[in-house]
Amino acid sequence: MVISGALDVATTASIWPQATKFFSETDAKAVEVDADGISYLDGFGAGLLLDIQRRAIPRGIRLTVSGLKPDFQAMLEPFKPEGYATLPSTSKPDAPLVDSVGAAIKALIADLGAFAEFTGEISRALVYAAFHPRTIRWKDVYRTAVVAGADALPVIMLVGFLIGFVMAFQSAIPMRQFGADIFVPTLVGIAMLRELGPIMTAVGLAGRSGAAFAAEIGTMKVNEEVSALVTLGLQPVRFLIVPRIIAAVAMTPFLIVFANVAGLLGGLIVFMSLGYPAGMYFDQLEQSISLNDLLGGLIKGFAFGFVVAAVGCMRGLQTSTGASAVGRSTTSAVVTSIVLVAIGDGIFAIVYYYLGF
Template structure:
């Protein structure tokens, strides 16, 4: 093994410090060896102890036997001088090699006075409430503005479909919709299967296993299909929209659109919203079907035929249930895509800002989905759907 000890990385033993009181109030310090980042620490501590103990008026450093001195060593000598001068004392360094002296002379003690402590602005309770309220209002304003802008842009797009960049919309539809099929399939299938299985066990005790079909059919079509699809969309595409638009913002691409005279909302948001509005109900329909199929596995394994299972479902699940669910999913799709785009466009400068926008898009999306789903439940209840 090569020996790094003495030449490259000297241990602290390669230097030493000797102190003695030369006269009353005059401390003599002699340093021998290397004063570098490895050895300076112990010397620094020892010196401090000695200074505390003797509190001298003058310190004389005999530096003639310092072989080497790096930034730490210079720092040590500098601090020594600063400490003494602050207390009205005096430091003299004797015999310090010229090149080290040059280094030491680069720094002036006056430039290293403790900077005045910058206190973070502290606010009182009411000020904080005011600030938060202000922020919420600003946020609400941005939201209203965005909804208004997007709404008009969407309306214009529908009135004049030729202006929409359908190629872009189709591309988004593919990544946000078609590519989501595998995960929707997996989650939908397992959801139907698990729900049927968990329900079948207790219901078998009452001889009501066949009603598992009602349960799976109604809950998938009315509630879980749209909800699950929307949450997957928020995780997959809401975040992607936010990251994509956020990166474009950071790269000045949004600015480039604006100075070209192209409205980013029309150009980027409308295509994504349209794609989401078209794809979410389709994905939901698919999730409904797959969930029901998942449930059928349980019933078949319990001895019922597929025909019985579906007859039972068709007798309970109506078109109103199905359309109600699909309508919900359209709204969810709009919300998820909208919040994703909004957060993307709100991105500030820097890579971490993009991450933050993505998080905010997903969280915001899921919160909105759940809240709006609650509203839908109440509205549907009173409408008798």
């Protein structure tokens, strides 16, 4: 076998398949590689020669390389062909489906356990804070409340308005066919107050504040600021989490009220465009919805606010090291809290049903 010319990234690409094919097909017991004509050799050329050497070994071919220039010989020196018998695979083998399902369920259970434990820890801290209100960092509560509450108003109200508007519009068309469009206010009112207002606010809160909590606390974790708190004798739960939870829980009902008002306003506009007077809209609302509908939604709001804030903070504290970890925590905070809010809403629906609320 004769190899000659300049062996670099471009030339090795064309002769590599030939060389490997030769070694997988040949019956020869001994091969002499004439390397006299190699005028240039870099890491790729050396790799090719190494590949030839290692392929010869399992087939019992006695390989001699002759005429390789001493400079090039030195480049091959550090590599032992025997050590390259098998190459590590760069792609992970796919785990069997059963394994991955099992692993996912195990992770889910562990996660639920962590959340339960974390909820306990938070509850203890909140009870302690309730009896020692002076230990609460009110400045942080206020600052978080402004960001999570007041600053969120425009987007929450806009979304609330559009939902009310679209819901009224979409339902008015089929209802009108049955002459039932007079019930549009009832539909918008009940749906908004009982379900959509709280849910939509919780989702908005998860996207804005839950993600922010996870990112802030996660970054602090990565920067060892959380460790610094611990060694200063300040519990991260009291210091970082209690203020955020108080702020989020306190702000959520207000946000829901504003979302509800905006949604009803959206419904009103559609209703008036159907040719009804505004007074009729409010009459209908008054007859069909009660204070219980509003309160039911607000009670949910407290729970959702707690879940979103707690999940955001927990994901933040769970952040491992590295820059990508913060991103993962943030994503996970939003996804987990939306899932938990949806589950929680289902539970509330059942409980309210049996309570006749």
